[in-house]
Amino acid sequence: xxxxxxxxxxxxxxxxxxxxxxxxxxxxxxxxxxxxxxxxxxxxxxxxxxxxxxxxxxxxxxxxxxxxxxxxxxxxxxxxxxxxxxxxxxxxxxxxxxxxxxxxxxxxxxxxxxxxxxxxxxxxxxxxxxxxxxxxxxxxxxxxxxxxxxxxxxxxxxxxxxxxxxxxxxxxxxxxxxxxxxxxxxxxxxxxxxxxxxxxxxxxxxxxxxxxxxxxxxxxxxxxxxxxxxxxxxxxxxxxxxxxxxxxxxxxxxxxxxxxxxxxxxxxxxxxxxxxxxxxxxxxxxxxxxxxxxxxxxxxxxxxxxxxxxxxxxxxxxxxxxxxxxxxxxxxxxxxxxxxxxx
Amino acid sequence: xxxxxxxxxxxxxxxxxxxxxxxxxxxxxxxxxxxxxxxxxxxxxxxxxxxxxxxxxxxxxxxxxxxxxxxxxxxxxxxxxxxxxxxxxxxxxxxxxxxxxxxxxxxxxxxxxxxxxxxxxxxxxxxxxxxxxxxxxxxxxxxxxxxxxxxxxxxxxxxxxxxxxxxxxxxxxxxxxxxxxxxxxxxxxxxxxxxxxxxxxxxxxxxxxxxxxxxxxxxxxxxxxxxxxxxxxxxxxxxxxxxxxxxxxxxxxxxxxxxxxxxxxxxxxxxxxxxxxxxxxxxxxxxxxxxxxxxxxxxxxxxxxxxxxxxxxxxxxxxxxxxxxxxxxxxxxxxxxxxxxxxxxxxxxxxxxxxxxxxxxxxxxxxxxxxxxxxxxxxxxxxxxxxxxxxxxxxxxxxxxxxxxxxxxxxxxxxxxxxxxxxxxxxxxxxxxxxxxxxxxxxxxxxxxxxxxxxxxxxxxxxxxxxxxxxxxxxxxxxxxxxxxxxxxxxxxxxxxxxxxxxxxxxxxxxxxxxxxxxxxxxxxxxxxxxxxxxxxxxxxxxxxxxxxxxxxxxxxxxxxxxxxxxxxxxxxxxxxxxxxxxxxxxxxxxxxxxxx
Numbered sequence: 001x002x003x004x005x006x007x008x009x010x011x012x013x014x015x016x017x018x019x020x021x022x023x024x025x026x027x028x029x030x031x032x033x034x035x036x037x038x039x040x041x042x043x044x045x046x047x048x049x050x051x052x053x054x055x056x057x058x059x060x061x062x063x064x065x066x067x068x069x070x071x072x073x074x075x076x077x078x079x080x081x082x083x084x085x086x087x088x089x090x091x092x093x094x095x096x097x098x099x100x101x102x103x104x105x106x107x108x109x110x111x112x113x114x115x116x117x118x119x120x121x122x123x124x125x126x127x128x129x130x131x132x133x134x135x136x137x138x139x140x141x142x143x144x145x146x147x148x149x150x151x152x153x154x155x156x157x158x159x160x161x162x163x164x165x166x167x168x169x170x171x172x173x174x175x176x177x178x179x180x181x182x183x184x185x186x187x188x189x190x191x192x193x194x195x196x197x198x199x200x201x202x203x204x205x206x207x208x209x210x211x212x213x214x215x216x217x218x219x220x221x222x223x224x225x226x227x228x229x230x231x232x233x234x235x236x237x238x239x240x241x242x243x244x245x246x247x248x249x250x251x252x253x254x255x256x257x258x259x260x261x262x263x264x265x266x267x268x269x270x271x272x273x274x275x276x277x278x279x280x281x282x283x284x285x286x287x288x289x290x291x292x293x294x295x296x297x298x299x300x301x302x303x304x305x306x307x308x309x310x311x312x313x314x315x316x317x318x319x320x321x322x323x324x325x326x327x328x329x330x331x332x333x334x335x336x337x338x339x340x341x342x343x
Numbered sequence: 344x345x346x347x348x349x350x351x352x353x354x355x356x357x358x359x360x361x362x363x364x365x366x367x368x369x370x371x372x373x374x375x376x377x378x379x380x381x382x383x384x385x386x387x388x389x390x391x392x393x394x395x396x397x398x399x400x401x402x403x404x405x406x407x408x409x410x411x412x413x414x415x416x417x418x419x420x421x422x423x424x425x426x427x428x429x430x431x432x433x434x435x436x437x438x439x440x441x442x443x444x445x446x447x448x449x450x451x452x453x454x455x456x457x458x459x460x461x462x463x464x465x466x467x468x469x470x471x472x473x474x475x476x477x478x479x480x481x482x483x484x485x486x487x488x489x490x491x492x493x494x495x496x497x498x499x500x501x502x503x504x505x506x507x508x509x510x511x512x513x514x515x516x517x518x519x520x521x522x523x524x525x526x527x528x529x530x531x532x533x534x535x536x537x538x539x540x541x542x543x544x545x546x547x548x549x550x551x552x553x554x555x556x557x558x559x560x561x562x563x564x565x566x567x568x569x570x571x572x573x574x575x576x577x578x579x580x581x582x583x584x585x586x587x588x589x590x591x592x593x594x595x596x597x598x599x600x601x602x603x604x605x606x607x608x609x610x611x612x613x614x615x616x617x618x619x620x621x622x623x624x625x626x627x628x629x630x631x632x633x634x635x636x637x638x639x640x641x642x643x644x645x646x647x648x649x650x651x652x653x654x655x656x657x658x659x660x661x662x663x664x665x666x667x668x669x670x671x672x673x674x675x676x677x678x679x680x681x682x683x684x685x686x687x688x689x690x691x692x693x694x695x696x697x698x699x700x701x702x703x704x705x706x707x708x709x710x711x712x713x714x715x716x717x718x719x720x721x722x723x724x725x726x727x728x729x730x731x732x733x734x735x736x737x738x739x740x741x742x743x744x745x746x747x748x749x750x751x752x753x754x755x756x757x758x759x760x761x762x763x764x765x766x767x768x769x770x771x772x773x774x775x776x777x778x779x780x781x782x783x784x785x786x787x788x789x790x791x792x793x794x795x796x797x798x799x800x801x802x803x804x805x806x807x808x809x810x811x812x813x814x815x816x817x818x819x820x821x822x823x824x825x826x827x828x829x830x831x832x833x834x835x836x837x838x839x840x841x842x843x844x845x846x847x848x849x850x851x852x853x854x855x856x857x858x859x860x861x862x863x864x865x866x867x868x869x870x871x872x873x874x875x876x877x878x879x880x881x882x883x884x885x886x887x888x889x890x891x892x893x894x895x896x897x898x899x900x901x902x903x904x905x906x907x908x909x910x911x912x913x914x915x916x917x918x919x920x921x922x923x924x925x926x927x928x929x930x931x932x933x934x935x936x937x938x939x940x
Contacts, residue, residue: 039539041461058539059436066435066462079443079465080456096442096456096467098449133537 004029006101007312008092010082011108012036013045014298015279017063018305019106019312024072026313032074033100035092037081040132041066046298046340048135049163058132085254087272104312107251107262107270107277108305111244114178119151119240122213125223126151126238129160141222142169142237149174149225149235151210154181155327155339157241158197162340165201172203172233174210174225181243182296183327183337193327196335207231213238246281246294259283263292266318268308276312278304284319297325297339349379349545352402352412353492355485356429357421359388359395362485365510366419367399369489372506375557375730377499378547379403383728384411384918387667396425401728405548409694409843413920416542419488421470423455430455435462436541438495440488443467464540466495473528483525490526494533496544500526555732560698560724563731564628564654565590567702569598572741573652574623576602577614579633582666583722584656587628608633612640612653616715619644619651620781622771624706628654631673632663634717638681641715643783645685645806648759648767650709650716654702657721659916668916669722671839672891677717678868678899686807688712689868691719693842695729697865703739704819710743711816712809713769719867721890723918724840737818745769748777755779757788761801765809810869819865822874826853826860832932834882835861836875836908838896841888841919848924857932867896870903879906884931886911888924 007023009016012034020032034042043061055061069076077094084093085105092100113130115123127138142148145168150157153173158180161171173179175194185193194204209228216224221234246261256272257263261283268276268284279301283292295304303319310317325338353370357363364385371383382402388395400411414434420426420441433439441455451457459465468491470484477483486507493503504523511519558566564587568576576595578588588604595602605611611627618625629637634655644651657673659665677689688708692701698720705716746768748756758779760767767788770777780790785802787793814821826849833852837845842863849861862878864871879885887897888911897910911927913919 039464039466057541059541066460069461075457076461077457078459079467094454094456096449096454097445097447098451098454098457100451133539136537 004031005103006031006033007104007106008100008102009034009106009108010092011106011110011279011281012038012042012076012078013108013110013279014042014301015110015305015308016106016108017042018302019108019278019309020074021072022306022309023313024074026310032072033077033102034074035077035080035082035094035100037079038131039078041069041076041078043132045130046159048129048132049160051132051135051139052163052167052169061132082250085251085275087255087275090274103274105275106305106308106312107248107275107281108279108308109247109281111246111280113240114242114245115240116242119210119213122238125213125215126240129156129239138237138239145169146236147172147221147234149223149233149238151238151240152176152181152242153179154241154243155183155337157239158202158335158337159340160239161202162200170203171201172205172235173197174233175204175206176242178242180327182294182339183325185327192329193335196329196333199333200335205231205233244280246283248281259292261292261294267311267316268304268319269311276308278308298341299338300325348405348543349547350402350404350406350408350412351417351496351542351544352400352415353417353419354401354415354429354432355399355419355421355488356426357397357485358425359397361397361421362482363397363421364399366421366485366489367401369503369506369510370399370492371401371557371728372509373498373502374401374403375555376505377502378549379405379730380407381557381728381730382408382411384723385726386917396422398429403544405545409846410921411918413922417492417540419492420455421485421488423453427455427458430458430460430463433460433463435460436464438464438466438540438542440466440468440491440495442470442484444469444472446471466491466536468529468532468536470529473532474525477524477528478521480521483522486522486525487529490529490531491533491536492529493526494530495536495538496542497534498544500530555730557728557730558695558699559586559726559728560692560695560720561586561656561726562590563695563698564702564718564720564725565594567699567739568626568706569594570699571703571706571739572624573626573706574600575614575618575625576600577605577611577618577625577627578602579605579608579611579627579629581608581630581633583658583725584628584630584633584654584720586725587654587656608636609640612637612644612651615651615653616640616644616647616649619649619709620647620772624650624652624710626652626654626706628656630656630658631660631676634673634676634680638676641687642681642683642685644715645681645687646683646783646785647781648713648769648806649781650706650713652702652705652709652716652718654718654720656725657719659914665916667722669840669918670890670914670916671721671841672893672895672914673719674838674867674891674895674899675893677719684803684807686810687714687868688716688810688813688866689719690716690865691839691867692724692865693837693839693863695724695727696731696733698724699731699733700819701865704816707740707743708813708816710745711766712813713766714806714810719839721840727840745771748774750776755789758790759786759788759802759805761788761805764812765805766812767805814866814869814871820863821866822862822864822871824860824862824874824878825849827858828860830881830883831858831860832883832935833857833859833928834878834885835859835924835928836864836878836885836887836896836900837861838864838867838889841890844919844921845888845924847921848928851921851925852928852932855929857928859928859932864896867899870899872903875900876904876906879904879908883935884909886924886927886931888912888919888927890914890919
């Protein structure tokens with residue numbers, strides 16, 4: 001009787017969990033370990049705006065109850081950041097110095113919110129929204145009816161903006177080339193989309209570069225943004241939404257080819273033996289554009305996880321790179337993004 | 344969070360030398376002083392130091408509780424190798440706190456984070472590093488962990504500081520300062536940690552009435568001894584009774600009384616019987632193996648009708664057995680052990696307050712009925728800590744009348760006179776007109792040896808009958824029924840420390856709609872037959888849970904009353920779980936319902 005394969009998945013998001021489900025289905029005897037830097041089981045980050053719609057506990061956001069992992073024999077190693085991948089020994093090193101052997105490895109670490117260099121000094125004055133904890137911290141900082149200034153305004157930010165408007169808050173989007181990221185909206189189309197945002201109740205501040213962010217004066221909202229043009233904006237909370245940057249620092253010794261993300265072929269296989277990648281971390285070869293590119297959004301990410309898992313089990317399934325998701329304005333004049341649609 | 348909802352159990356697990364028990368001790372002291380009700384139990388290895396697993400479990404509540412919870416809400420690991428097997432004891436949405444920066448590389452599975460179950464919440468922090476930064480030494484990891492716990496759950500730091508200062512009050516000030524520094528280092532991290540678990544520690548009650556103290560069972564025994572007028576203690580150390588002697592060694596001289604450490608258990612009970620004969624309130628304490636050695640002198644005490652008290656804290660047996668594990672397997676030797684029909688009084692408290700009360704009452708009974716009294720504890724009770732609300736106005740009777748020696752002209756003092764009560768007048772050496780022989784031989788009313796059939800019969804009857812008065816002894820609960828009144832589906836009949844688990848199981852069963860009652864039996868000899876019989880009359884099924892293999896109490900009850908009952912026996916070395924009893928109650932109730940249908 002052969003030893004069951006040990007599949008290790010680094011990343012506890014949609015791609016990693018979708019992969020785990022497929023692995024269990026196709027290899028009932030295998031060991032599956034999901035490794036996560038966070039403390040929580042898999043929750044749907046796309047549901048985080050619901051903290052403004054009555055969700056009071058992270059338990060309500062869980063995609064699977066704890067019993068699911070017990071029942072499917074999926075080990076979830078939380079609070080266990082990976083600091084090194086030794087692809088020759090097929091060993092991971094965790095931050096607490098434990099070594100973990102893998103037979104097949106899936107990288108599904110997703111990304112960190114991207115912050116332009118010029119704004120990094122202001123990071124302590126801004127709130128993120130990428131995790132449950134960050135969401136709750138932001139919620140606590142925002143008074144009823146308070147104003148949020150969104151710098152950039154990618155589609156994740158705009159999804160939150162919809163929830164904030166719906167719940168009686170005010171939102172100002174400070175536009176940038178990354179507004180609507182990852183959708184690409186050309187300069188000619190932008191005014192039409194800005195108008196649509198305003199119809200949705202979102203204030204658009206298309207005033208160029210932010211000069212500085214400081215704490216608001218006594219009796220004023222908590223943050224004061226000054227623009228290079230001399231205009232200013234007061235807000236209770238400032239949030240950067242400039243898209244995400246893949247989280248691949250720990251892969252420097254893995255031997256896998258990297259650019260901004262892990263470079264993978266159409267089977268989501270990296271250049272390193274027994275290592276695949278899926279989700280926001282994977283940069284997939286597109287035969288059409290003859291380049292490596294990212295694919296975002298709930299549906300793409302889930303399908304990447306499933307595809308990678310099938311291939312890790314020995315199949316040869318191609319990730320369909322032809323499904324380009326587009327942003328559009330519906331008949332009611334409201335912006336619609338496929339990235340806002342999820343289970 | 345409503346205050347009445349607080350019911351949190353915290354387990355700290357480490358290796359001997361990690362300061363596991365010390366951390367648990369500070370936790371329970373601090374929480375008791377904050378106003379919570381506390382019950383705590385430590386398990387530790389037989390070896391002194393350097394290896395072996397220690398676990399300090401502390402249950403913190405705003406309502407009175409009666410046992411340890413089967414599953415903890417929080418587990419702190421000070422040694423992953425020891426703590427990993429206990430991760431499963433943490434409930435879902437409870438938390439596991441551990442060292443996140445070990446100094447050596449670990450093979451797969453050696454770090455506790457790999458064993459945290461999906462429903463539990465992990466909290467790692469660099470205990471060693473924080474300890475070294477705060478104190479220059481890694482030895483305060485336990486205090487860092489305790490501080491983290493306090494910060495995480497917003498426990499008041501002041502009560503911990505006070506507990507630390509009290510613990511180290513005899514050490515140089517630098518010791519408590521370093522300990523507080525380590526505690527604060529952990530607290531700072533804990534306070535800044537976002538908490539995801541669903542463990543809630545509500546506000547403590549405003550205040551608890553009376554004189555609240557947190558004591559172990561053995562400490563309560565020592566307190567009862569002092570307040571019960573103990574004059575002379577004779578002891579030989581043995582786990583788990585040793586701490587009784589240690590406390591009395593300190594406390595007795597303070598009260599102008601004496602403690603003597605003897606060369607063995609035989610000398611200890613000989614001293615106690617001798618002092619009792621001389622009119623002093625005297626006692627010794629031991630465990631099962633020691634009680635076995637004391638059998639002969641115990642018999643002398645019965646035969647010569649000498650008051651003395653023997654505290655017996657049971658551990659796993661037979662022989663040296665399991666010195667640091669709990670068991671209730673010395674009932675037989677306590678009730679029946681020794682040569683001849685040597686009936687004696689045996690009391691078995693069920694909680695820490697009961698340890699105090701039984702200790703004090705044992706001296707009253709020993710004098711009132713002129714007999715040795717055994718107070719039967721067990722390791723779980725001896726080492727268990729509870730916050731106890733003592734009534735400052737409640738006192739033990741320190742002056743039991745002995746009766747005055749009376750003479751008929753030309754006749755000697757009838758020390759063993761047969762009276763209506765069975766209790767004879769008693770003199771002490773040197774007392775006027777009280778001269779009499781005292782012997783282990785059977786004797787007549789004067790104390791003169793006699794082997795006549797009618798003398799032996801009359802004296803045997805006298806020695807037995809007088810003890811029945813103890814069943815009506817004032818201000819002590821001999822037995823008590825709890826739960827549903829009238830007819831019930833299942834009755835839980837329990838003794839000693841296991842009664843607490845039985846009581847909680849009964850409460851849970853009632854919540855499930857099972858008609859259930861529980862009776863604690865404190866006096867094992869003489870047995871309160873009428874009360875037990877009445878209880879059994881009301882129960883369709885009777886369950887007797889106890890920590891011994893043979894069902895010694897079940898045998899005692901069924902042998903005495905000739906009535907059927909169900910047994911639940913465990914010899915795991917650990918307290919019986921509430922769930923084990925509850926499962927049996929459910930099964931018996933279901934069986935009963937099927938029969939009724």
